[in-house]
Amino acid sequence: MHGLSRKGLLVGSAALLLVGLATLGLRHNDEIKTIRWPVMGTIAQLSLRGETTRGEQIRPLVQKTYLRLDDLLSAWNPDSELCRLAASNCPDWVTCASSEVKPCYAAALKLAEQSDGAFNPRVGTKLRELGVSGGSSYSDFDLGAIAKGFAVDIAAQKIIQTCTNDLPDLLIDLGGNLRVVGSGVWRTGIRNPFDRQGPYVGVIALTNGESVATSGNYERFIERDGIRYSHILDGRTGEPTHGIAAVTVVTPAHYGALLADGLSTTLFVLGPQNGADFLTRHYPEALALWIPDSPTAPHIFASKEMARRLNYVVWPLDTLER
Numbered sequence: 001m002h003g004l005s006r007k008g009l010l011v012g013s014a015a016l017l018l019v020g021l022a023t024l025g026l027r028h029n030d031e032i033k034t035i036r037w038p039v040m041g042t043i044a045q046l047s048l049r050g051e052t053t054r055g056e057q058i059r060p061l062v063q064k065t066y067l068r069l070d071d072l073l074s075a076w077n078p079d080s081e082l083c084r085l086a087a088s089n090c091p092d093w094v095t096c097a098s099s100e101v102k103p104c105y106a107a108a109l110k111l112a113e114q115s116d117g118a119f120n121p122r123v124g125t126k127l128r129e130l131g132v133s134g135g136s137s138y139s140d141f142d143l144g145a146i147a148k149g150f151a152v153d154i155a156a157q158k159i160i161q162t163c164t165n166d167l168p169d170l171l172i173d174l175g176g177n178l179r180v181v182g183s184g185v186w187r188t189g190i191r192n193p194f195d196r197q198g199p200y201v202g203v204i205a206l207t208n209g210e211s212v213a214t215s216g217n218y219e220r221f222i223e224r225d226g227i228r229y230s231h232i233l234d235g236r237t238g239e240p241t242h243g244i245a246a247v248t249v250v251t252p253a254h255y256g257a258l259l260a261d262g263l264s265t266t267l268f269v270l271g272p273q274n275g276a277d278f279l280t281r282h283y284p285e286a287l288a289l290w291i292p293d294s295p296t297a298p299h300i301f302a303s304k305e306m307a308r309r310l311n312y313v314v315w316p317l318d319t320l321e322r
């Protein structure tokens with residue numbers, strides 16, 4: 001059994017995760033059963049509505065999936081495939097990686113190319129130098145910005161394959177990367193990055209295989225000489241990012257949790273204006289919101305469709321007209 005002390009790929013930090021989202025029931029009388037357990041330095045969660053006893057049947061399948069992917073993709077385990085590839089002179093990661101993780105490498109490299117390096121899986125060395133991310137990963141290649149989302153997609157696939165005729169009404173969550181399985185509607189609350197106990201900043205309903213991911217600045221950072229360093233770097237400069245407290249991205253089923261995760265990190269680096277342009281050009285079906293790092297005058301930037309779907313918004317909201 002892997003406990004909290006194990007540093008995992010999926011987080012890249014000893015600190016306990018970043019969950020910017022919370023699950024809310026759709027109606028007051030909904031019975032939702034939630035199973036939660038620690039894995040790979042973060043928290044895995046399954047929320048079920050209806051036949052809630054099925055959670056304990058599904059959980060081993062999901063856990064097995066996460067542990068297998070951790071063995072392949074961990075930057076913290078020198079024996080992982082990722083670390084072995086990093087140490088080898090394989091000219092093309094997608095070719096050299098095991099078939100089950102090729103899509104994760106491919107998506108990371110594609111995002112890097114599309115964002116002109118703002119998303120950059122080769123930030124490992126710099127993160128180590130800064131002492132962000134735990135400071136002792138074994139690989140310069142770091143898929144921590146995308147691998148949790150990928151793991152959620154694979155877990156969803158396995159559940160769908162296993163429960164062909166009787167799909168559960170389920171929400172998967174791995175460290176703030178959520179994906180709906182089945183046709184139920186799940187309301188997720190977007191947390192206030194400045195006050196974790198405070199009311200939600202907004203609520204969005206997800207359904208039909210949609211995913212949501214949040215990248216945030218407030219739980220994982222280091223402070224040196226009074227300066228707070230983000231765990232998200234600008235991949236073009238290697239410098240820690242400034243100015244954004246949190247980004248939330250919603251994606252349709254065919255983009256998956258993989259892209260929700262990868263995009264939340266990319267859009268964190270790009271910021272609202274460039275980020276909205278980036279989405280229009282490359283991922284027009286993704287929805288995003290940015291919360292600038294201004295706790296004294298909190299506000300939100302949202303892409304058009306995000307603004308349309310967001311409910312119970314507590315702060316002023318600027319819609320990015322693209």
Ligand code: AMP
Nearest residue numbers: 012118119120144145215232233235265
């Ligand atoms: P997330 O919480 O999904 O935004 O992922 C953050 C993690 O991604 C960090 O802890 C680093 O391991 C990694 N990372 C940081 N900056 C970048 C970047 N510019 N591109 C890709 N990965 C990054």
Ligand code: MG
Nearest residue numbers: 145261262265
């Ligand atoms: Mg991410």
